[in-house]
Amino acid sequence: MRDIERYLNIRRAYGGTLTPDGTLAFLMTTTGVPQVWSLAEPETWPEQRTFYDESVSFVTASPTREEAVFGMDEGGDERMQLYRLDLAPDPDPAADPVVPLTDLGDRRAKHRWGGWSHDGERFAFASNRRDEAAFDVYVQGRGEGGEDATLVHEGDGWLTVAGFSPDDSALVVSEAYSSFDQDLYALDLDSGDLTHLTPHEGSVRFLSATWAPDGEGIYTATDRDADRLYLAHVALDGTLTPVVEDESWNVDGLAVDHDTGRAVYSRNVDGYTDLTVGDLDGTTFREGQQVDLPRGVAGGVSFEAGARRFSLTVTGSTDNSNVHLVDVDSGETERWTRASTAGVPRESFVEPDLVRYESFDGREIPAFFSVPPAAAERDGDGEGVPVIVDIHGGPESQRRPSFYALKQYFLRHGYAVFEPNVRGSTGYGTAYTHLDDVEKRMDSVADIEAAVEWLSNQSAVDPSRVVAFGGSYGGFMVLAALTEYPDLWAAGVDVVGIANFVTFLENTGSWRRELREAEYGSLDDDREFLESISPINTIDAVRAPLFVLHGANDPRVPVGEARQVAAAAREQGVPVEELVFEDEGHGVAKLENRVEAYSRIVSFLDEHV
Numbered sequence: 323m324r325d326i327e328r329y330l331n332i333r334r335a336y337g338g339t340l341t342p343d344g345t346l347a348f349l350m351t352t353t354g355v356p357q358v359w360s361l362a363e364p365e366t367w368p369e370q371r372t373f374y375d376e377s378v379s380f381v382t383a384s385p386t387r388e389e390a391v392f393g394m395d396e397g398g399d400e401r402m403q404l405y406r407l408d409l410a411p412d413p414d415p416a417a418d419p420v421v422p423l424t425d426l427g428d429r430r431a432k433h434r435w436g437g438w439s440h441d442g443e444r445f446a447f448a449s450n451r452r453d454e455a456a457f458d459v460y461v462q463g464r465g466e467g468g469e470d471a472t473l474v475h476e477g478d479g480w481l482t483v484a485g486f487s488p489d490d491s492a493l494v495v496s497e498a499y500s501s502f503d504q505d506l507y508a509l510d511l512d513s514g515d516l517t518h519l520t521p522h523e524g525s526v527r528f529l530s531a532t533w534a535p536d537g538e539g540i541y542t543a544t545d546r547d548a549d550r551l552y553l554a555h556v557a558l559d560g561t562l563t564p565v566v567e568d569e570s571w572n573v574d575g576l577a578v579d580h581d582t583g584r585a586v587y588s589r590n591v592d593g594y595t596d597l598t599v600g601d602l603d604g605t606t607f608r609e610g611q612q613v614d615l616p617r618g619v620a621g622g623v624s625f626e627a628g629a630r631r632f633s634l635t636v637t638g639s640t641d642n643s644n645v646h647l648v649d650v651d652s653g654e655t656e657r658w659t660r661a662s663t664a665g666v667p668r669e670s671f672v673e674p675d676l677v678r679y680e681s682f683d684g685r686e687i688p689a690f691f692s693v694p695p696a697a698a699e700r701d702g703d704g705e706g707v708p709v710i711v712d713i714h715g716g717p718e719s720q721r722r723p724s725f726y727a728l729k730q731y732f733l734r735h736g737y738a739v740f741e742p743n744v745r746g747s748t749g750y751g752t753a754y755t756h757l758d759d760v761e762k763r764m765d766s767v768a769d770i771e772a773a774v775e776w777l778s779n780q781s782a783v784d785p786s787r788v789v790a791f792g793g794s795y796g797g798f799m800v801l802a803a804l805t806e807y808p809d810l811w812a813a814g815v816d817v818v819g820i821a822n823f824v825t826f827l828e829n830t831g832s833w834r835r836e837l838r839e840a841e842y843g844s845l846d847d848d849r850e851f852l853e854s855i856s857p858i859n860t861i862d863a864v865r866a867p868l869f870v871l872h873g874a875n876d877p878r879v880p881v882g883e884a885r886q887v888a889a890a891a892r893e894q895g896v897p898v899e900e901l902v903f904e905d906e907g908h909g910v911a912k913l914e915n916r917v918e919a920y921s922r923i924v925s926f927l928d929e930h931v
């Protein structure tokens with residue numbers, strides 16, 4: 323097995339959910355793409371439950387039966403379909419354990435899971451099956467098929483459903499106008515009446531919505547009148563009461579058990595997760611036991627019936643993701659899954675340092691900096707090592723200290739890795755996220771230039787061997803860095819990136835165009851500016867060899883972005899390698915494709931860096 327192949331075979335186990343009998347269902351990548359597996363006991367051999375070549379996106383157990391719903395798209399088209407899966411320990415051999423729930427014949431729409439009813443008889447979802455550009459809300463019986471779903475609310479934008487009220491009479495519905503501006507509504511399922519819970523001026527985030535146990539309100543993480551997300555209670559009359567506030571860090575996750583009021587919330591502390599367990603009663607949170615967690619990133623809380631325990635996905639820079647069960651009363655955690663590291667010794671994985679560097683305007687930019695042990699031990703004599711500046715996507719996102727197999731491969735093979743959270747990243751306050759909006763877009767690219775300047779002062783690094791690497795929006799950042807600062811780079815790797823904001827906004831999925839124009843600017847009002855910052859229009863400046871990787875079915879960043887920038891760079895005489903997979907979308911999910919893609923990227927870097 324080639325070394326890169328071994329690293330890409332390091333498995334992930336995540337997204338756990340507990341059935342009424344205490345079986346843990348979760349996703350694991352043992353077969354090359356995430357499939358549903360289950361465990362009755364911790365650290366025993368898990369049972370594989372789904373057997374597809376496509377990636378399963380989520381699995382969520384029924385509250386009353388040994389069954390679950392899972393979501394899966396096809397070829398990366400992000401038109402997720404829902405399926406019911408029998409999780410009984412001894413399923414009926416004559417019946418297919420998987421039943422399609424959203425089959426619409428030759429039509430493939432998007433479906434966003436919205437939760438099980440508490441009696442396990444129904445489930446809710448949002449879908450653009452009526453109008454591709456808008457989402458509606460549906461409720462469907464667990465035994466019904468695609469066309470049987472009941473349309474309970476016709477929407478005209480980006481709707482998601484965040485669960486049934488405790489008495490199953492209503493749904494909480496979120497409408498997003500941008501990544502930083504949402505509204506929440508209570509939708510009465512009998513009358514169809516929609517109660518607006520969060521009327522507000524300007525952009526305000528209302529995230530992680532969930533019903534309060536008494537059904538008289540909801541909880542949400544919001545930044546209303548604040549720069550950080552805090553936990554708040556919103557009554558059905560719209561009265562908002564802060565419950566847990568933090569001046570420094572965002573509350574970025576919340577789970578509430580409706581039967582007991584048990585609750586877990588997480589804070590994002592410089593990228594690391596800090597978890598708090600306790601009990602919610604109206605607008606009061608009573609803190610319980612501290613949870614004994616390894617330092618890293620944790621999330622995806624799912625309570626078991628009775629809320630004595632909950633499942634949690636835990637990962638860290640040197641810890642591939644696994645599912646743990648947490649005992650609420652003691653705070654003790656027990657690891658249930660054992661995702662393989664493919665024989666790569668855990669002790670060989672490298673922890674990053676969290677650093678902060680000064681950018682062009684004096685602002686401090688946080689970043690994770692990882693150096694191969696050999697280079698770290700040098701005291702400045704001899705040559706430095708090459709460094710990969712790995713730029714996250716979004717831009718409304720954040721690189722956090724999770725496990726990245728490819729990063730550990732690069733470290734093992736002598737590269738340092740630098741992961742900046744440039745302005746516009748989430749996790750550092752609302753004001754920070756807006757520092758790259760529309761006309762300020764290129765300030766975040768200037769943060770990348772400042773990063774290379776900082777790196778050139780690090781003795782471990784060879785400043786003549788710096789690689790720009792990034793996916794999705796990070797792919798745009800790579801292309802922008804190569805065109806704006808062409809002399810800084812030994813090579814660039816653009817994965818499913820934007821090359822031309824005009825063609826990107828014209829061709830991205832119609833359901834997401836408005837949301838993305840809110841971040842980048844609109845075709846109607848900002849076309850000239852968008853042309854001016856699109857790397858395709860300054861591609862003649864590029865000097866560094868360029869690798870372009872994309873999926874043909876990408877509904878977010880259409881593959882035309884890759885094709886046009888590869889062709890334009892090649893025309894300039896730039897060494898270009900272009901790789902498009904016909905069975906992938908916004909990224910490369912299938913293991914065999916990942917092995918081919920990253921083997922070629924490694925060879926490309928070995929040749930040019």
Ligand SMILES: CSCC[C@H](NC=O)C(=O)N[C@@H](C)C(=O)O
Pocket residue numbers: 501714715716717718793794795796820838878879
């Ligand atoms: C709503 S944030 C979108 C994040 C996503 N991931 C990668 O960056 C993405 O598609 N971002 C860009 C390409 C976009 O569509 O704006």
